Amino acid sequence: MAPALAWLTALMVVPCALVLALAFFRRGTYGGIEYTFTLENFGLVFDPLYAGIFLNSARIAGTATLIAVVIGYAAAYAIAAAPRRLQPVLLFFAVLPFWSNYLIRTYAWIVLLNREGLVTQLLRWFGYTGEPPSMLYTEGAVIAGLVYNYLPFVILACYAPLSRLNPELAEASRDLGASALTTFRRVILPLTVPGIAAGAVFVFVLSIGNFVTPALLGGGRFQMIGNLVYDQFLTANDWPFGAALAMALIVIMLLVLMAQAIAADRASGHAAEARSNADG
Template structure:
């Protein structure tokens, strides 16, 4: 009998488990330990246990940043769902030869660096940018639109960046939808809204859950988009963490912020596992 048969193949899990522990578990434990330390006089870390880093998060300034991050992440997810669902439905119901082309158009932005695309949006949204120029030429505005460095600009950038993450899982769910079920609903004189709410939406729920999680998680921890499109007035959690690490040099407080952010992400993932894991998402 071979060693694999004797061990039941359990030894095969050792290399990936060791890699996970070494490159994820150890750094995570280190960040957790630092979050309970104190900041040195000139930066750095002093290993004196304190809960002050976590209690400091209750400061109204930081709570405002957390709420802004949560609000923008939720709003981004909702807008991506509203825009992505009809787009995914059109792709799923398109002729087979067109589905590949339409999916290609959805993912083609990924061929360009995310930073370059964000800079392009800065050019579009600035006061003398493309959007303001076009609206002025059409007579819709009489003065430049101050969109850049606002929450609106951040929201536009987040929706643009993460919309494909909503479309792809929705397409995967809708593509498996049996058209005969929709036809049966029409035969029973169901209204369009009833067909959507009682047939299409329930059967596409796994794709909806997966898309919402894939959009909400990166939106909550976004850094580049709010930094370039929002500036200091639209700071999000990711920017606050970067500021604590690289500018203020308060690593313990930055670590505490990171763990609070991870708690929010973990809550979203657990909801995904609970609500969608038994429906074929995993």
């Protein structure tokens, strides 16, 4: 155990602590670090400009999360409802793309969406003659890229609780006269909240800290926190401010994880209720 723990401590805990410490220093005129204690970097995080970038990132990440959860849940539901012997195969192929290179999957969208790309070709083939639509370098492209990249995880996270659902619960609910929609809303959904929450947290956390997708699919027109952190370290050479931004990112991550824990906790309460709804 000791070597592994030492490794994690030396190369994760210490560096992260270092970043936290960095955030309290001042940037030198030409980059580098001036060792004077200051809180201004944290103040700067709340500057309307940067706070705005945080909010905008949260909005883009939130939209991607919402879409991924809706599609992913539907897919997971369909897989869980497929014949039993097919389920592992379907699940495997749903998750497989997730393990291919992230950059390549993002690049595929450049190929699809650029003005002379496949989507335009397809439109022309269907007889469209007008100007090719602008799809690449839009917020939509960034969101599509994020959804595409993280969807498999949502499918996986939602499949686990769906596959464990007791079909008798739904039957009982229907026998008691509940509509399919009510059954879904009152019985199935509450029981699968933990899976949804886990999938959503994953997509949100990875999206909000992403810098590759906005850089490649956003054409530099969309600033997200990930890009901002990247810029502070590799462009503006303002490491202390970059460190403060990274810490803010960690705080957001922890808040989201806490929200997930609460949702899962509530869900187990609701689940009991759902069961009694169905049984009673």
